[in-house]
Amino acid sequence: MLSVRDLHAGYGNKTVLQGVxxxxxQGAVIALLGxxxxxxxxxxxxxxxxxxxxxxxIELNGHPLPNATPxxxxxxxxxxxxxxxxxxxxxxxxxxLRLGGFLRRRSHQLDAECERLxxxxxxxxxxxxxxxxxxxxxxxxxxxxxRALMGRPSILLLDEPSLGLAPKIVEEIFDIVRxxxxxxxxxxxxxxxxxxxxxxxxxxxxxxxxxVTMKGSxxxxxxxxxxxxSYL
Amino acid sequence: xxxxxLVSSVTAGAVYALIALGFVLIHKGTGVVHFxxxxxxxxxxxxxxxxxxxxxxxxxWPAVFIALVVSALLGALIYGGFMWPLRNASLLAKIIASLAxxxxxxxxxxxxxxxxAWPFPFLLSQTAVPVGGVLVVPANLAIVGVSLGILAILFLxxxxxxxxxxxxxxxxxxxxxxxxxxxxxxxxxxxWVVASVLATVAGVLVAPxxxxxxxxxxxxxxxxxxxxxxxxxxxxxxxLGGILLGILEAxxxxxxxxxxxxxxxxxxxxxxxxIRPQGLLGGLLVKKV
Numbered sequence: 001m002l003s004v005r006d007l008h009a010g011y012g013n014k015t016v017l018q019g020v021x022x023x024x025x026q027g028a029v030i031a032l033l034g035x036x037x038x039x040x041x042x043x044x045x046x047x048x049x050x051x052x053x054x055x056x057x058i059e060l061n062g063h064p065l066p067n068a069t070p071x072x073x074x075x076x077x078x079x080x081x082x083x084x085x086x087x088x089x090x091x092x093x094x095x096x097l098r099l100g101g102f103l104r105r106r107s108h109q110l111d112a113e114c115e116r117l118x119x120x121x122x123x124x125x126x127x128x129x130x131x132x133x134x135x136x137x138x139x140x141x142x143x144x145x146x147r148a149l150m151g152r153p154s155i156l157l158l159d160e161p162s163l164g165l166a167p168k169i170v171e172e173i174f175d176i177v178r179x180x181x182x183x184x185x186x187x188x189x190x191x192x193x194x195x196x197x198x199x200x201x202x203x204x205x206x207x208x209x210x211x212v213t214m215k216g217s218x219x220x221x222x223x224x225x226x227x228x229x230s231y232l
Numbered sequence: 233x234x235x236x237x238l239v240s241s242v243t244a245g246a247v248y249a250l251i252a253l254g255f256v257l258i259h260k261g262t263g264v265v266h267f268x269x270x271x272x273x274x275x276x277x278x279x280x281x282x283x284x285x286x287x288x289x290x291x292x293w294p295a296v297f298i299a300l301v302v303s304a305l306l307g308a309l310i311y312g313g314f315m316w317p318l319r320n321a322s323l324l325a326k327i328i329a330s331l332a333x334x335x336x337x338x339x340x341x342x343x344x345x346x347x348x349a350w351p352f353p354f355l356l357s358q359t360a361v362p363v364g365g366v367l368v369v370p371a372n373l374a375i376v377g378v379s380l381g382i383l384a385i386l387f388l389x390x391x392x393x394x395x396x397x398x399x400x401x402x403x404x405x406x407x408x409x410x411x412x413x414x415x416x417x418x419x420x421x422x423x424w425v426v427a428s429v430l431a432t433v434a435g436v437l438v439a440p441x442x443x444x445x446x447x448x449x450x451x452x453x454x455x456x457x458x459x460x461x462x463x464x465x466x467x468x469x470x471x472l473g474g475i476l477l478g479i480l481e482a483x484x485x486x487x488x489x490x491x492x493x494x495x496x497x498x499x500x501x502x503x504x505x506x507i508r509p510q511g512l513l514g515g516l517l518v519k520k521v
Contacts, residue, residue, distance in 0.1 A: 048411070050407065071410075074413040086405050086408035086411060087405065088401045091400060091401060098394060098397070099397055102412045102413050102414060103412070103413040107394070147412065
């Protein structure tokens with residue numbers, strides 16, 4: 001469904017991605033592993049158009065995604081939950097959530113969609129009127145994921161969703177990833193916690209210094225000695 | 233007596249509130265305190281006169297309409313010509329650009345319209361009508377009415393519509409706003425256009441109260457004070473700050489000395505900065521790392 005071919009991108013003159021190719025099939029969870037600075041976040045940002053790519057193509061269902069226009073990527077069905085979450089901290093939880101459906105606009109649809117997501121993320125329900133900045137780290141992560149899901153993406157890019165969270169919350173986040181897949185949304189999951197990521201994913205890629213250095217099914221990757229030594 | 237003072241002071245307060253709102257909108261959107269904003273207020277009033285000079289016999293209201301359209305274009309030009317190219321510049325550079333912009337507008341009207349005051353019509357009659365023991369001037373009522381109407385529209389926009397929330401979202405977090413599909417540059421363009429139109433509305437309202445001269449832009453300081461009083465990041469705060477400042481000025485003008493009136497607004501500015509820097513309705517600003 002999502003296919004990235006020979007992608008080059010970076011910040012200013014500094015090229016980070018040196019020709020990355022990767023596929024995310026419909027409804028799959030794909031893990032993206034690699035050390036800090038390998039270019040994982042850069043890859044996600046260039047897919048949604050937060051970063052301009054210098055060359056390479058990104059296609060969704062055979063249609064090319066335009067370069068550097070996040071609103072058009074979102075309309076096409078790709079949403080990103082960035083590592084920094086980028087919530088609207090001064091706005092209420094409910095406003096954050098509803099704004100996730102900004103491009104869909106129809107308010108009765110938004111109400112139904114909010115309701116659906118509050119069922120998936122019950123922790124947010126009693127906090128809808130609070131400003132987002134008053135949420136705990138785990139709740140903020142939940143809200144960031146919920147906001148991205150409001151746009152009904154066909155593929156969700158998750159950047160380090162478990163970073164800095166307590167083990168119990170991390171479990172919850174991974175359960176939610178499974179739930180998202182069960183509803184038919186594909187997930188490209190960047191994770192430091194390789195063991196958990198490979199438990200939920202079908203397939204995985206390993207990046208290093210801006211290139212894909214290894215790929216394979218989750219079981220193959222778990223069995224690989226390189227992965228064992230570096231990440232598990 | 234006191235009731236009369238309060239009724240009269242609301243007129244000035246309503247205009248301060250409008251100007252304060254412009255300051256807060258621009259500050260929320262771009263992080264810049266636009267020190268040229270007062271001059272935009274003056275320029276807006278002059279635009280009405282210029283339109284009437286350009287088209288002989290043009291009545292007042294069509295001239296106001298033209299002035300509003302031109303000021304919308306001016307807002308777009310300020311954003312496209314200055315603030316967008318300067319978006320990654322230092323705060324100091326942006327503030328200097330906004331100061332320079334104000335000076336350019338002020339000296340433009342001084343050069344082409346002369347340094348002397350111009351007469352400017354009130355929206356309604358200036359003959360006072362007694363209402364419940366208080367004298368109410370229809371002209372002042374119109375000023376308050378227009379201001380309150382605009383404040384109400386903006387309030388509904390920001391509190392009740394998803395579009396208004398999206399504007400707030402873009403001010404709060406640009407990356408987050410991009411991620412939900414908001415074109416942040418369009419939002420900032422819109423903010424400059426709206427703030428510039430607001431300036432012209434304020435100019436048209438205030439020009440007959442004060443005298444329309446190139447230096448009328450000093451009223452900007454009053455709006456700025458009102459904005460600081462209200463917290464500078466709060467739209468309701470800006471309105472409250474404007475009304476309070478108007479009332480305080482009138483009380484001082486009536487019971488102490490009208491010569492001290494203007495000194496008060498600066499005094500308040502200093503006091504607020506010293507005692508309550510977050511303003512009356514402003515939350516504590518959390519510095520983002």
